[in-house]
Amino acid sequence: MLPFTEDIHAANSISNSELLNQDAELQEVYEYLRSCDPTGERFATVLRDTIDQLLNGEATGRYDWKTLFKTEKTHAGTLVEINLQREFKFNDGGDVADGRHPMDYRILGIDVDCKFSQDFGGWMIPPETMGYLCLLVWADDYRSKWSVGLFRVRQEWLNTGRNRDRKLTVKAEHRDKILWLHHKAELPKNVLLHLPESTRNQILLPGGRKGQQRVIELFRRVQNERIGRGAIRTAAQQLDYMARLREGKGRARTVLRKEGILIVGPYSRHQAIARQIGATVPHRGEFVSFRVAEAKAHHGTRPRVELDGRHWVLADAGDPKEVAPQLPKVTAESEV
Incomplete structure (x- = not known):
């Protein structure tokens, strides 16, 4: 100083x-x-x-x-x-x-x-x-x-x-x-405001009945960064905006997990996973997506977390896409 x-x-x-x-x-x-x-x-x-x-x-x-x-x-x-x-x-x-x-x-x-x-x-x-x-x-x-x-x-x-x-x-x-x-x-960042215009346009697709697709694009294109509920609401433009995020056919967690992307929320078990793997940890009212890869020898001592009986690390550009594991359920837990 x-x-x-x-x-x-x-x-x-x-x-x-x-x-x-x-x-x-x-x-x-x-x-x-x-x-x-x-x-x-x-x-x-x-x-x-x-x-x-x-x-x-x-x-x-x-x-x-x-x-x-x-x-x-x-x-x-x-x-x-x-x-x-x-x-x-x-x-x-x-x-x-x-x-x-x-x-x-x-x-x-x-x-x-x-x-x-x-x-x-x-x-x-x-x-x-x-x-x-x-x-x-x-x-x-x-x-x-x-x-x-x-x-x-x-x-x-x-x-x-x-x-x-x-x-x-x-x-x-x-x-x-x-x-x-x-x-x-x-101040918790207004993610959509601070994105490059080209990225924002890829997320905020025009037209009705695009809410689910916009939420998927938000978490696909903005990874390892805290995303607040306001950004999710704006992308979904639907009353049941949080439903766009959950597991289920065509929904964000299920679709993106097939691409190796996990979406963790402001719950203690999810925060522990993010912390252990070296990802950004979501705070109250926030969610974070990141792509994972099954830990291999070439990953060396990279931070890892065990899910579904296997060890996972944060993926980099050289790691091929693979289906990510299921996150533990937190239905009975309120936000931390």
């Missing part, structure tokens, strides 16, 4: 320490939220699911934020607020500013407002929240990054509101007053 990078981290650490020492409520809420989600996986999943909810690929076939209507983008903040409350079971906040503004959450008895922006620094803060805490949330589907932090609303740290609602924004030079719970962390 370069010396100036160390200086930046040290400065941030000092700034965070000062914010916590000066504000007991900020410290309480910060420590509580960190204990609820130490890695940030729960926050990241909510943000991924909310963006996918807005895109509504199942009904629209959309995968790109830019294709949303203006009203849908405006509604994003409300959905983030609602979905975070459902995930973390926050209580409703109280009415502040003489009852003119209902706060979104009450956490440990402390009122907290929630503000989301897809543009970093674009949080629109109501003047009625002056003196209260705000949970500032940012997610960018193009960069696959997200942040969430706590901010004590103070007049001297804000730009004057010039819009009709007189809403305020945090001055750029005072963004160091935001106490980050997670900052510029990895």
